[in-house]
Amino acid sequence: MFGSIEILDASTQRLQIVLSGELDCMITSRARELIGPVREAATVAYLDASAVTFVDASGLSAVTALATSSGRKPVLIQPPANMRFLLQITGLNEVYTVDPEPQAHDAAGCAEGHGAAGHGC
Template identity: 35%
Template sequence: MNHSVLRLSVRESDGPRLVAALAGAMDWHTAPQLREETTRLIAADRRLVLDVSAVTFCDSSGLSALVQLRRRALDAGGSVVLAGVPAHLLKLLEISGLGPVFLGDGAEEPEEPDGPHDLW
């Protein structure tokens, strides 16, 4: 049985944000690990940059874990921004409408064309 692997490493940063790099698959196998490890990072520093350049795959569970992470960061007065987004993940973010949320400064909210409701 071939299980997904996800590695997270924290880098030194000169700026005001904590920088962490993800490598591997963000899927239903690794989403619990992603939520657990990034929750600890948000507790340490509410402003997080995730370098996802080495993410090889992302499904809806991985995307959901990112959305949950962002919610926790916002609740704590922080933000989450993705950097080094590969084409396959960029397409998923664009299709889901989350591109502006994760690729900007982390402060934008998703548009709600049908009125106020919380999809996330």
């Protein structure tokens, strides 16, 4: 399965990005394509990583460059264990707010438009 990065919502209040599949060197060009729209949104990026099946250093680097291009601390929702491990050993866990539980965003955030991607909001 190839990796995918898609912006679902780039409103001024919420930047919702869905990550899926294998995040490796093959997604680097897609991440670069999306930096402009993310930078223009200038709001917090919420990245749903629940469908990520694999991530390596090149994929994590590309996603981090994209997520931080808005100038705000991004929120990473439901990253898989291997992604959390890479975040920890690279020190990038300090770059993100990591939320392993999407329910917190769903329950409180849906009414305000802050629910996790693909989780009923």
